[in-house]
Amino acid sequence: MQIIVNSIQKGTDEFASELNEYRKMSAKFASIKDEIFFNASIAKAQTIDRASALRAYDEVYMPRLKGYNIALDERGEELDSMEFAKILDGKNLVSFFIGGAYGLSDDFKDKCDKIISLTKLTLAHKIAKLMLFEQIFRALCINANHPYHK
Template sequence: MNIKVFTIEKSSDSRIDTLSREFIKMISKNALVEEVVLFNNKISKAQIKGFKEAKDSYTKIYESHLNGYNIALDVKGEEYDSCQFSKIFDNKMSINFFIGGAYGFNEEFLNKTHKVISLSKLTFAHKIAKVVLYEQIYRGLCIKNNHPYHK
């Protein structure tokens, strides 16, 4: 199974990066996982202009990566418990997770994905959402493989 996590980040944080790498290493025992960080001047300029322009720029940069089974993380998405989340990995060869930028996604992009999920009703900083997603991916794969991580 191939898993890609797409994010829009301006800068990195060594503490978050270290935690992300730890989860990626653990996930790699069950799946190939790759983090794809996308941020460019067009997104930066769009964010200055306003939320609609920002959402449109996220859609534009993410659209070319819509292959495989695509899941957007969005506040309007469906919430799952960990066991339900683990079922996402059933019979999938390639899964892409898209974490929205600061202004979220526009409806056009959400309609092009297979699923829209929410990690919580709470709002997380982008980098925290990424770590929570990695932990849930690891937990979900552990559930699928009867690993004792999920008790």
């Protein structure tokens, strides 16, 4: 199984070592790629307005819709860990998308197979990403009957 976590974020990830630890622990179940995007077009668009920023995000993300696509959005469906695990079960390729400062466009979310929310709380991207990596590992363990999830 291959899992791709796509995120639009400026700068380096403060939780890089923790994310790498979850990637290593998950390796016996799946390959996880951490794809980070931020370019001059996104930076400029974010200074203009929300619509411009969402268009810039779409330009980066639309070509990356592969496999089973899951958008993270604060208004998405909230799942427990068992429900989240069912989504990953039996899939060969799953792509997650974390939006930029303005989230994700409605057009992009319409093209995704599922829209989920990690919590009703607004989280910094780096924290949301860490939570996602932990839940991916937990889901892989649940699906493999590994005792991590108790």
